[in-house]
Amino acid sequence: DTVLTQSPALAVSPGERVTISCRASESVSTGIHWYQQKPGQQPKLLIYGASNLKSGVPARFSGSGSGTDFTLTIDPVEADDTATYFCQQSWNDPLTFGSGTKLEIK
């Protein structure tokens, strides 16, 4: 199975730029999607196909990468962005999620 590795936690101040990484154990082309999840809520799709912004998601969010290394960027960060961010790959069967990066806004 494709393993997706994310750093466990980050802390940034409002107005800063933050990058959240996701590294795949094998190539997933651009089959990476990013989700935001706040406590007690279902995940929310932010980016699909590595770099495509879902309609309605603020342009402060962007995604990049292909192959095995991917990045979700939030610029500038706002207080409401406090959440856990998960990457998911859908290129290889079975589908898999990363373990999530908990983002704290100082």
Added chain:
Amino acid sequence: QVQLKESGPGLVQPSRTLSLTCTVSGFSLTSYAISWVRQPPGKGLEWIAAIWSGGSTDYNSALKSRLSISRDTSKNQVLLKMNSLQTEDTAMYFCARSEDYGGSDYWGQGVMVTVSS
């Protein structure tokens, strides 16, 4: 509008079989895939299974022997069955819609399943 709603028993005894239903509206199951994803309390997301728009299925490798996913397009429902439940299967179970092999753009609210005697 697009909606998904999970239903099922809140409490299941160990070794029993879990049956969950995802009832959808606002789109056709023959045009979109439905995945099941679970999340143990305080932990991350785990993809469990999917039924694609054409009706084919895929399963989590570690759970494959215990799982079955199917759909009833006349009822707009997707059914997930998991047998031989253990306490580690305690989790919130979500169903989610996607284009085949795309990101899941709509999610249900989830149903909490507790495995306990």
